[in-house]
Amino acid sequence: MPDSASASASASASANASANATANATANPGGAATPSFSPLYQQIKALLVQGLQAGEWLPGQSIPSEIELAARFKVSQGTVRKAIDEMATENMLVRRQGKGTFVATHAEQSTQYRFLRLQPDDGNAAPLQRRLLECRRMRAPAEVARLLALKAGEAAVQVRRLLLAADGGTLRPVVLDDLWLPGTPFKGLTAERMEAWRGPLYRLFEAEFSVHMIRAEEKLRAVAAPAEEAELLQVPVGSPLLSVERLSFTYGDRPVELRRGLYDTAAHHYRNELS
Amino acid sequence: MPDSASASASASASANASANATANATANPGGAATPSFSPLYQQIKALLVQGLQAGEWLPGQSIPSEIELAARFKVSQGTVRKAIDEMATENMLVRRQGKGTFVATHAEQSTQYRFLRLQPDDGNAAPLQRRLLECRRMRAPAEVARLLALKAGEAAVQVRRLLLAADGGTLRPVVLDDLWLPGTPFKGLTAERMEAWRGPLYRLFEAEFSVHMIRAEEKLRAVAAPAEEAELLQVPVGSPLLSVERLSFTYGDRPVELRRGLYDTAAHHYRNELS
DNA sequence: TAGTGGTCTAGACCACATC
DNA sequence: ATGTGGTCTAGACCACTAA
Numbered sequence: 001m002p003d004s005a006s007a008s009a010s011a012s013a014s015a016n017a018s019a020n021a022t023a024n025a026t027a028n029p030g031g032a033a034t035p036s037f038s039p040l041y042q043q044i045k046a047l048l049v050q051g052l053q054a055g056e057w058l059p060g061q062s063i064p065s066e067i068e069l070a071a072r073f074k075v076s077q078g079t080v081r082k083a084i085d086e087m088a089t090e091n092m093l094v095r096r097q098g099k100g101t102f103v104a105t106h107a108e109q110s111t112q113y114r115f116l117r118l119q120p121d122d123g124n125a126a127p128l129q130r131r132l133l134e135c136r137r138m139r140a141p142a143e144v145a146r147l148l149a150l151k152a153g154e155a156a157v158q159v160r161r162l163l164l165a166a167d168g169g170t171l172r173p174v175v176l177d178d179l180w181l182p183g184t185p186f187k188g189l190t191a192e193r194m195e196a197w198r199g200p201l202y203r204l205f206e207a208e209f210s211v212h213m214i215r216a217e218e219k220l221r222a223v224a225a226p227a228e229e230a231e232l233l234q235v236p237v238g239s240p241l242l243s244v245e246r247l248s249f250t251y252g253d254r255p256v257e258l259r260r261g262l263y264d265t266a267a268h269h270y271r272n273e274l275s
Numbered sequence: 276m277p278d279s280a281s282a283s284a285s286a287s288a289s290a291n292a293s294a295n296a297t298a299n300a301t302a303n304p305g306g307a308a309t310p311s312f313s314p315l316y317q318q319i320k321a322l323l324v325q326g327l328q329a330g331e332w333l334p335g336q337s338i339p340s341e342i343e344l345a346a347r348f349k350v351s352q353g354t355v356r357k358a359i360d361e362m363a364t365e366n367m368l369v370r371r372q373g374k375g376t377f378v379a380t381h382a383e384q385s386t387q388y389r390f391l392r393l394q395p396d397d398g399n400a401a402p403l404q405r406r407l408l409e410c411r412r413m414r415a416p417a418e419v420a421r422l423l424a425l426k427a428g429e430a431a432v433q434v435r436r437l438l439l440a441a442d443g444g445t446l447r448p449v450v451l452d453d454l455w456l457p458g459t460p461f462k463g464l465t466a467e468r469m470e471a472w473r474g475p476l477y478r479l480f481e482a483e484f485s486v487h488m489i490r491a492e493e494k495l496r497a498v499a500a501p502a503e504e505a506e507l508l509q510v511p512v513g514s515p516l517l518s519v520e521r522l523s524f525t526y527g528d529r530p531v532e533l534r535r536g537l538y539d540t541a542a543h544h545y546r547n548e549l550s
Numbered sequence: 551t552a553g554t555g556g557t558c559t560a561g562a563c564c565a566c567a568t569c
Numbered sequence: 570a571t572g573t574g575g576t577c578t579a580g581a582c583c584a585c586t587a588a
Contacts, residue, residue: 098566221540240497240515265496373585
């Protein structure tokens with residue numbers, strides 16, 4: 001981003017471009033130097049991400065127009081455009097022709113359950129019912145602390161819940177989720193708060209705790225249902241279940257949720273696209 | 276862009292652009308018309324895909340430079356660039372600064388097993404051994420024919436194989452794959468041909484049958500190991516296995532492979548990235 | 551040194567949404 | 570009519586590769 005000298009307002013990024021290019025050219029011959037170079041549009045992108053992280057623009061709101069951002073950062077509209085393009089393909093921003101560019105949110109219908117890849121074998125899109133089983137604050141177990149980058153013994157919130165599908169009048173459990181959330185950002189999270197909430201969990205996190213999930217990694221395996229989980233899912237002990245361990249990240253690639261789901265794939269499957 | 280008069284060779288894409296724009300503007304007021312409009316770079320992209328499909332440039336080879344393509348299609352370099360950009364993000368092309376743009380291939384180390392999301396729980400990247408169990412031509416079963424868009428009773432090739440991991444000196448089966456391939460493009464595919472082949476299967480398909488997989492859809496579920504499959508995978512009958520049904524597509528979004536894999540996830544997991 | 555892709559700019563015009 | 574993103578162009582210069 002802007003060169004270190006330009007401490008004034010909005011930091012003439014154009015000057016930086018040349019500065020960076022030079023730095024890059026001169027740094028490499030010195031040995032196995034740091035990469036230490038990024039194109040202008042990457043610097044702009046970083047600034048925009050900072051803005052998002054700082055809450056300058058909230059999910060659902062629009063960011064300034066390309067022209068305005070170009071003026072603010074003292075670059076051409078095309079450069080801003082390229083920065084926004086990347087952020088749009090990463091689902092951090094959503095462009096809407098004629099209206100503006102908006103901060104992505106888990107509120108809209110289209111992106112509501114974009115991290116849930118489970119779907120019914122028949123195309124029925126009947127949304128799943130939720131049933132909260134547990135929600136308590138505790139010290140994060142070692143493994144959880146490690147994955148969430150918490151200090152040993154730091155506070156965490158543990159949540160357990162069921163997702164149920166309407167199956168011809170009766171509700172059949174399909175997913176058993178265990179969540180761990182870092183205690184600090186999720187200070188006021190209680191069972192009541194969750195029970196009262198209508199809508200996706202990630203929307204609650206956005207709206208009430210300013211935590212926006214933008215990316216996740218999942219590890220899948222087939223496991224045999226343990227006794228307790230089998231009972232909750234109403235399947236025989238030892239039934240094959242799909243285990244999905246998810247680590248979700250927010251803006252700075254900071255992990256903010258660990259989730260272990262057990263999916264009953266008798267009438268559902270996990271859909272994935274490869275390219 | 277080029278004037279609309281340039282109707283000469285190579286399908287002056289520019290002429291289309293204006294034509295399309297006009298069509299679009301006039302079509303909409305008429306009612307719920309077809310979309311029937313695509314920007315110039317999409318038209319260029321379509322032409323490039325046609326070239327790939329026709330085998331004008333083969334996997335691993337370079338396509339003409341942006342400047343040359345711009346001249347050929349009578350558009351600006353930037354328009355060609357945008358077309359190539361999209362194809363690169365879809366993994367159809369690979370850009371290499373200073374060298375050129377190349378047709379993607381399953382030959383290179385980096386993209387060798389890009390459709391195989393299974394990996395060992397420890398980071399060991401020891402490649403899997405193969406063992407071919409079966410390879411025969413047959414009439415495609417109804418379900419297979421449907422998914423591969425074959426006519427009922429058309430010829431297909433069925434392949435069954437094991438993938439095994441080196442586990443401290445001994446080989447342990449990890450994956451049991453069942454493949455169905457359309458008989459026509461895979462005319463000469465025999466067990467001997469596959470046995471003799473060193474390298475990824477998809478590389479063989481590219482090199483010997485001109486079938487290049489560029490995209491796939493997978494459906495995952497947890498299942499209990501049936502007797503026959505359990506024995507092949509050397510696990511107890513009823514063990515939980517990850518079932519992965521994959522449908523792979525080549526250039527025109529034509530399905531060209533149906534694969535059903537059973538993964539033993541005792542020491543491996545299926546990795547996925549969500550965004 | 552020449553050729554390739556990569557970045558950046560400036561300006562024109564189109565498509566869409568809103569007032 | 571105005572403002573937004575979307576497309577297209579033309580040209581300059583940088584970074585990388587290979588001869």
